[in-house]
Amino acid sequence: MIQKLLIANRGEIAVRIIRAAREMGIATVAVFSEIDADSMHVRLADEAICIGPAPSVKSYLMVPNIIMAAKSSGADAIHPGYGFLAENADFVRHCDEAGIIFVGPSADAIDRMGNKAQARATAQAAGVPVVPGSDGVVETAADAAQFADEVGYPVLIKASAGGGGKGMRVAENADELEKQFTAAKNEAAAAFGNDEAYLEKYLAKPRHVEFQVLADSAGNAVYLFERDCSIQRRHQKLIEEAPSPALTPQLRKKMGEAAVALVKAVDYVNAATVEFLLDKDGKFYFMEMNTRVQVEHPITEQITGIDIIKEQLRIASGEPLSITQDDIELDGHAIEFRINAEDPAHDFRPNPGRIDQLIVPGGFGVRVDTHCYPGYLVPPTYDSMIAKLVIWAPTRDEALARGARALAEMIIDPIKTTIPFHQAALRVDDFIAGDVATDFIETHQIDIEDEG
Ligand code: ADP
DSSP states (O other), rough: OEEEEEEOHHHHHHHHHHHHHHTTTTTTEEEEEOOOOOOHHHHHHHHHEEOOOOOGGGGGTOHHHHHHHHHHHSSSEEESSSSSTEEEEOOOOHHHTTTTTEOOOOOHHHHHHSHHHHHHHHHTTTTTOBBBSSSSSOOSSSHHHHHHHHHOSSEEEEEEEEETTTTEEEEEOOOHHHHHHHHHHHHHHHHSSSEEEEEOOSSSSEEEEEEEEEOOSSSSSEEEEEEEEEEETTTTTEEESSEEEEEEHHHHHHHHHHHHHHHTTTTOOOOEEEEEEETTTTTTEEEEEESSSOOOOHHHHHHHOOOOOHHHHHHHHTTOSSGGGGOOOOEEEEEEEEEEEEEGGGGEEEOOOOEEEOOEEEETTTTEEOOOOTTTTEESSSOOOOEEEEEEEEHHHHHHHHHHHHHHOOOEEOOOSSHHHHHTTOOHHHHHHHOOOOTHHHHHHOOOOOOO
């Protein structure tokens, strides 16, 4: 078993990983940038090492500094969390060379699945349905136009290296296509240093339904059911729930087995998420595989009782899965509300700053994963998510009521957060009915109370 774990991340996920490691008797090493010196993960870890100044390219993305920190502290494993280096195959190769366990899949598996165009081809070969799209990368606007004429508009231009909604543009008609194709490529080049793009048919009103999978090095793989992440702004998730209100037990089994088949087809080891779009007729299409733990993993933990971070650590230590598919039971309903330092009344513009007052809700079925504390300064440098409110209840209706109760208790002052957005969403009939698609925010009147 891993003895000492370095966490190559910050924020709530670093805290989450430190907690799991501590319960397993694993020593922890935090790394931090200068601006994060007072951050919670630094306080909670057994040791902490500064790896550079605030900009992530000079700290949390600095591979040599992180490897050096692991070596000098004697850590035998690194957990990357999500974001930063989590899906960086080169980083995994550096860990391999240094003899450090990377808590995640192999570099080759990341290469195979991290490139979206290639992942689509792999899914097709494994018999998993994919969104109608171009065969591989599309080089020119003329080729893109030809594809769009074949499948019909609207089409979606996607960066092969994309993530976090970046490098993705919709073209409604031929006039828009050239402009959007160039825009997507430019955005991808700037964000990922790779301007390859491909096309997909833009599906009307899909739901985003993703399956959590765990696979060990002995070739066992299980699915821990699904998460419905249809509530998004600018293609980024805001509210997730498990199970999806849209799945029947039969469809759940079919999609879960497709996800496991894909994971097995690429000899994948550790935690993965297989993302699908689901249309109104119950047809599902593979979108991409995320080769890391997801932000929204806690809702799966709440309905299965399985600690995904601990499973990751056990798998990385070479242990076989302790569970089989038949052991996994779906219990109740869970919802995650992402609390971001953003002003939802003004187009979700970032709102970093000092938190003077912080009141965290509690009670039965309420879990808050956060790195914030009263007096904490939310830096403008990183992701705007500052907390995750995770609700569990025996039924969806009870989870909605509990969510509203907990959100009303939660106070984060004076910065603006997405709390009023969530409260407003909980008042929308279609959300209450579970009748939503990824265009929910654009197509619904959501009366957010402006806090001024
Ligand atoms: P990223 O990796 O940047 O998060 P994804 O491929 O996961 O991008 O897609 C993010 C979101 O974009 C999806 O949840 C969905 O809302 C939307 N989306 C992606 N592909 C399609 C498509 N072909 N048709 C309609 N919506 C799509």
